[in-house]
Amino acid sequence: MKTFLSELRGAVMVTLALAVVTCGLYPLAVWGIAQVAFRDKANGSLIVEHGVLRGSRLIAQAFIGEKYFHPRPSAAGANGYDATSSGGSNFGPTSQKLNDAIKDRIATYRTENGLKEGTPVPADAVTASASGLDPHISPANAELQIARVAKARNLPVAKVRELVAANTATADFSIFGDAGVNVLELNLTLDRL
């Protein structure tokens, strides 16, 4: 009994000690350093224009108009792009629902962008991302949308292509990961012209 009580004391006290150190001091230390050294990033890489918060560079927003580049389909929240309810569709490879959704999206994508029936569509354009908040589309996907956006805005295609390139994140150190075009930043850049 005496050993049990002394061990119990150890267990309770170490739980409290760890709570103070790992749950109090540690996150506060990280918070302090982060807020001083990387203030913008630590607060969500927010884009503010004329005092209005337009979104985060890292979080996708919905765009459906023809003068904007369109992000990837989203399964986050009930209506997509819900940045408080991230997630994917979780449909498996033999899911009828997923099959139907991809079929519809391919048809819509081809119509919107004036592509001929049978043109292969980039996979990222018609599949939901893992987070539902993927800020990027593949360069091939952006390329197919350039003509539509240029026409809707009366801009030369070359100019839009230039802006796409300027908003493309290449692989880190040219090695890690895949290139992606940041849709929100690109669309905001277009609106500023």
Added chain:
Amino acid sequence: MHSSDWLQLAIYMAALLAITKPMGLYLMQVLDANGRTWLDPVIRPFERLTYRVMGVDRTREHGWKQYTFAMLLFSLVSCVFTYAILRLQHLLPLNPQGLGPLSPDLAFNTAVSFTTNTNWQSYGGEGTMSYLSQMVALTIHNFASAATGIAIAAALVRAIARNSMATLGNFWVDLVRTTYYLLLPLCLVFAVVLVSQGMIQNFNGYTKAKLTEPYTIQVPKLDDKGQPVTTNAPVLVQAPKLDAAGKPVLANGVAVMLDVPKLDEKGQPMTTNLPVMVDQVVDEQVIAQGPMASQVAIKMLGTNGGGFTNANAAHPFENPTPLSNFLQMLSIFAIGSGLTYYLGRMTKNQAHGWSVWGAMMAMFLAGVLVCWWAEARGNSIHQALGLVATDGNMEGKEVRFGIFNSSLFAAITTAASCGAVNAMHDSFTAIGGLVPLFNIELGEVVVGGVGAGLYGMLVFVVLAVFIAGLMVGRTPEYLGKKIGAYEVKMAMLALLVLTLSILGFSAWALVSQWGLAGLNNAGPHGLSEILYAFSSATGNNGSAFAGLTANTPWYNVTLGLAMLIGRFLMIVPIMALAGSLVRKKISPPSAGTFPVSGGTFILLLVGTVLLIGALNFLPALALGPVVEHFLTAQGKLF
């Protein structure tokens, strides 16, 4: 499978190899009660103070029973601590969203999940957990369960290395030293690096952004009391029109049909109960915030895997760049890999340590290549609809990671018992999803969870030398210690408990209403979802085929039990094994000793792991992912 991807794989392996020895050497100091590190001047006073408030004598060592008892008691106390916070979060501070308390079953599931280093997420991070719950109730276990795993591994390694002794070390000292000297300093640096990549670390409320292009959605109409308004229209069915004599009226020889109200069993007219939908303009986006980086650093290094957000490491805040992704993948394996070096160093047989590492890497690379190949190959059903075939399977993956980094992450997170995900495993191709599932079912001994991977692998080592002993007809020996019936019994017990829990609970769920109600996918993929859930829980992994709706009382309780079984019913026999091994005399190697290093040993060890994994799980896998693979090829949909 591009050349740049192969280069990334090579860099990953090289980086892992490079950190293994330094990590192992540092572990030698951390796991020695009298060890010295360059952090001593800062941390030593805190360590001493902690022992004083605990009333622990750091020089007193424990036998296996006392060591195990201390571990179990600590787990119980800290589990209750977390349960209490989750149930009371609405009364506690740091809850800017005003989130309510968790239900009893969800709080039980979550508390057990984090105590057992599983971090299964029945809860949805940003919508359920207050900042305090994330920071205190969950984070404490990210540290404590990782440190506990490392402590158990250290105790087992000491049992092998010590000659005719009775004690295995002091659990409290191992716990405190691992947390203070190993996990905390690494996490502090790692978290700041992650913030530099774009990960958030703040205590702001959720941010509201004004949308550039507002859009309209349909939402259920609510009445004054906030209840959904439903239509009350009568349900109509078609019935033949009858004349006065009760005969059907015919027109051109065909019965004339009428719409009549449908009646229920009591003869009352039935009405539809559909929600009335109204248009709502969405003109803002609410963005979840929070102290994320500090939690993510330990979730990776401690192979916990519980996400700050629902999408886990796929969320752009939680894994902003390919570089942050690379570092997170490296951190998952860092400590587990270093522990193999620690094993070699402690047993004064470095070749043995590297051989265990080699066996792990052989199985790991096989998994990576199969998963990557399957995902790059894509889904033939979707490709037939008109996708660019070379893009691979992008459903549930992020553009910045692409096919390769998503596949590599999936293999790493399930080889280790991490369970963080940067892509949705549920949406992987059949074979791509089989790899993470099989990785978990092998017992997560491919590097594995911190500590848990090593003690799991050492169980297989004991079996491997036993099998080798039987083959040559000599008493099995492991590093000079004779392996007897008791040791083999304990090793088998530790392994069989896992199999029984995974297959037993899965079978139960598959024939129960509560089990099938949660499915998101029909056909063989549904079986995979349930099998994955109980494999993940028992293996203390925490990743999921996340379509399964597991936040129900039945699932929360059964999965919670599976986690407890997978953690503690495995540790107890392993500690009994350690208690027996530590007392044995180390006899010098003779000509007939089976060498526990080199190619033959690696082959035998890999063979033992695969054989047991295959015998246990191939039948279940054949009914799930394997069947699904062939059905995909035939274009069958469910």
